[in-house]
Amino acid sequence: MLKRYNINRDILTLSAILIVAPFFFQNDFYYEIAIVSLLNALICVGLNMLMGYAGQVSLGHGAFAGLGGYIAVILGSRYGISPLFSIFIAIVTMAIFAFLISKPILRLKGHYLAMATLGVGIIISIVLNVEDELTGGSDGMSVDSFTMFGYEFTDSLQWYILCAFLLVLTIWMFTNLIDSPFGRVLKSIEGSEKAANSVGINVSHYKSIVFVISVVIATIAGSLYAFFSGFISPIEASFSHSIELVVMVVLGGLGRIYGAFIGAVILTILPQLLTSFEDYQTLIYGSIIIFVMIFMPKGIASVYEDVKGRVFASNK
């Protein structure tokens, strides 16, 4: 039964960690960091699908998350639509948007694709800054509280449970997806587009699908973040947020589902830990990233896999 549904040691470990973690949270600040980590991890799991498995880079996912969040928030606060339904509309809108831009953009490869996604991201960021009647401009806008099925989210623990549940669910679904013929198609696109094409795979179609999936996940995370923090500003959609997400995925391990989670958690927590170093914070932050990439070029998750491999090899 467990094997039939791919409920393996990894997903159980993750669930256990997420269940136990709140017992160590001393105050709301811990919760806040944890929730931001989980939401970043959510975006990264989707982004990893695009970058790690299908091999298509995106420097615009921060902007997509931000834009998705804005759509949900604006629908909620300006048009009085319920949060859950406005998130739903945001998802549909962003999915269509992603599908439309994916057609021309994903024809590009490598650096050119990076440039194009970067461009789209920056345009989104500028629009959010300039359209201040709708978005509140660079000051951002406050967001009404989040309700779901008439149940208001006021407590950090509620948010934590919601985000943790969503993350585990997404990771489980994506593990299955990667394990299926669909996942093999994605990997073949990274391996050799020509080969994929030669066996009848419509490469551009699958690139679009995976791009849309990753943008939808970013939209969900982006809008939940806005509702959670009660505030949204163009910083969520900024270039630096996009870069941060890419760094999380790469640092955690491209093409490793749990890598995205590890990278997101570490890079969300790290700046908080380093605040006591004040002026040297960025320097240390950068050094750690460089250090990790030199000694673990395949990401932090690859080290875990090596260890796991050795442990089980010695058991036999």
Place this chain on the structure above:
Amino acid sequence: MLQINSVTKQFGGIKAVDDLSFRVKKGSIHSIIGPNGAGKTTLVNMITGVYRVDNGTIFLDGADITNISTNKLVYRGICRTFQNLEICENLTVLENVLLGFDKYMDKGLLKSCFRAKSILDDEKRYKDRARHLLGLIGLEKLADQKAQNLSYGILKKLEIIRALGTSPELILLDEPVAGLNPKETQEVSELIKTVVADEVTIVLVEHDMKMVMQVSDYITVMNFGKKLAEGTPAEIIKNKDVIRAYLGSGVVC
């Protein structure tokens, strides 16, 4: 089966393929040979829809397939391999072969996410078939190896095996033995003969004359994008034009 009607492809001022016509008979091995730059690979790329045909038509069993893209042609029963190895090195050997069966597999998004029974059943069924194909080249034992760990010779054969997964009626092999040693070349020849015995037609582009003469039923010789000669291997080997194209037209003793 395959009918090429005066096709032309021009790159800038150069006619890579110039008014070329020929027919491929069902169930035969039809080789296309010619000196470097004769337009052989261009021709394969035109047949498989990689390049647009400037002029002329291509028919498969009476149906026009001119300028249909490679991935759609797979559903018409045409599959190809590449001159430069195109193997997914990030996948295992078995997964590479499974890719060949991709067109038969259910890839519904929600079904995949929730591991529907149809997805699991498909995977199991085609894994068995993929293993069977690997058996043809004695690779069952390496099935779970990453493709990047294998030698060039094995991967060249793997590409042909992958193509077989699509159950093609026609396979275009673009230099399948380039860079292989005599033993490996012999193995590929055997494989090709096995494939043809199953009523699959093969178009073979190759430089290895020994191999071409050994396996071909019919040969078309190209030079500067034009058809120079065609016939059975025995006819081609004696053809004066062909000898001149390959050995130069110097002093004839």
